[in-house]
Amino acid sequence: MKSIQLNPVGAMSQLSQSEVDHLRQSTNSQLYALFRNCCLAVLNSGVEQDNYEAMFAPYENFNVNLVRRERGVKIELINPPPVAFVDGKLIRGVHEHLFAVLRDILHMGAKYHLPDADTLETRVVTDMVFDMLRHANTIHVGGDPNIAVCWGGHSIGESEYRYTKEVGYQMGLREVNICTGCGPGAMKGPMKGATIGHAKQRYKRGRYLGISEPSIIAAEPPNAIVNELVIMPDIEKRLEAFVRIAHTIVIFPGGVGTAEELLYILGIMLHDQNSGHVLPIILTGPKHCEAYFQALDKFIGATLGPEAQQLYEIIVDDPKQVALKVKQNQQLVNDYRRSTGDSYHFNWSLKIDTQFQVPFIPTHENMAALDLHMEQEKSELASNLRKAFSGIVAGNVKADGIKQIREKGPFEINGDSTLMAMMDDLLRSFVTQQRMKLPGSEYKPCYRVVTE
Incomplete structure (x- = not known):
């Protein structure tokens, strides 16, 4: 297939002519190169590969153009990867994700391409994170405040992957929605399990939200289950988006990326202004991962102290208990936010210092x-x-x-x-x-x- 043109879907389906012109002007910028690479990553959705060079090498002739139309813009793909097609037709989820890339990389990226972005006040950065999530329609006012953010490694063994699926399944049975980093491994397993749990309960509002950032999505394409994709500008805003929309954080075994995420949330929760704030954190994995959690807990205790260790709970080899805790925590979070007047769907009151932004x-x-x-x-x-x-x-x-x-x-x-x-x-x-x-x-x- 040499080329294909795609009609707009989602938030990008209605644009003014000036917005279209602005997007097309972006095709000469460094931002556009980022857009092209993220589109190629999305077109490789489901390919479990963390070597970006190996992934991109076969597609040097791939390109993407923006085609102006009266009520918006079309995306033209030139020499796209065949893995994104079934019987000659682009997979619908991939189609949606491509316009999510257009929305977040070009439209929102141009809006927030500020020369002094590193010196913005903390509230301005939080407003930016909120604006991007709202523009992506991920903040559902009136919807169920039931998002479990799941962190964990992309490089995990089969038994650990099955465990993440079982935890996701148990949460799905309890009508909990899932948010992950959208890649493979522990980012895919909870979503896959939750789809079955939601189906059994005939739960029609199942959400499988993936939050990534440009340099990560290029190495870890979104898994095929993600039905809402958001690409934040950098890792810090990605992490803030996770904790602002979370009602509980579930952490599976992982590597340095998982340790980074755990240190991020613990560092925030250790701030004096967050004392008493309700944001439950659960570390969980199968039995053979017990030593992994002991080592991580020992490291946290030795570096950040007992106060940090008290911020999380470790549950080993018990998916049902994890799901029960998540459900119970959901009510605790709702009660806390009601008492403080905070939003159910975006945690405004959590203090995040500049050093984390x-x-x-x-x-x-x-x-x-x-x-x-x-x-x-x-x-x-x-x-x-x-x-x-x-x-x-x-x-x-x-x-x-x-x-x-x-x-x-x-x-x-x-x-x-x-x-x-x-x-x-x-x-x-x-x-x-x-x-x-x-x-x-x-x-x-x-x-x-x-x-x-």
Whole structure:
């Protein structure tokens, strides 16, 4: 198939002529290159591959154009991947996701392409996150406030994947909706399980919300179950979107990306202004993952202290109990937000400091300059540890990170000897358990831990 033109769907189906002209002007920008790559990732939906070069290499002749029409804009695909088609017709979900990319990358990206974006006040950033979610129609006022945000690794074994499906199934039976990072592994399993639970209950409002960001979606295409896709501008706004819309956070076993997410939410919850705030966090996995959670819990206790450990609950090998807790927590969250006057669908009252909002750019210089010492506020330490893990994620799967590692060698992570020893032990356990890359892929560390 050489080319195909697609009619608009969703929020982009009605545009003014000036909006269309503005979008078409964007085709000469760096933003457009990002749009093209994200479209190619979406067209590879369901392909479990975390090597962006291997994924994109066969499609050097792929391109995407915007075609003006009277009431909006069409997308023209040139030499698209055949995996996106069935009997010559584009899969409907892929069609919808392509216009989600258009909405978030070009339309919203141009709106928020600000030269001083890194110096915005915290409320302005939160307003931006809200505006993007609202524009994507993910904030359903009057709908069920029942979103369980599920985090976990893209590189997990079959038994762990089955466990995530069973937890999703049990939550689906209790009419809980699912939000994940939209990729494979622990991001796909809960959604897949929930679809069966929802079907059994004849639940018609099943939501499978995937929140990604450009550098992640290029390496981890959305899984086929996602029926609402949102692409935030960067990892920090992606993480804020997760916690603002969550009613409970369920964390499955994973690697550095999962550790980054856990440190992010713990660092926020440790802020004095969030004392007493109700946002339940559950860590769960099958029996053989008990040692994984013990190691993670030990690391959190040693670095952030018992106060951080009290913010989450660990449930091993009991999907039903996880789902029951999620359902019970839903009522606790609703009661808390009613008492404080906060929104049921977007957690405005949660205090998120600037250090958790400003994008961290993982370069060799920035990674080496991280303040990784125990003598600092726990929230600040969580933020700096989060950035270190974020840099390793970039070196593992993101295009810019992989390029830097190839040209300059591994990132160096510096800090006091005690903290570095604990971090090195945790990272080594991730490598041993094959949590850094998809199973079958050889892993060469993109980092080196250096003690002072």
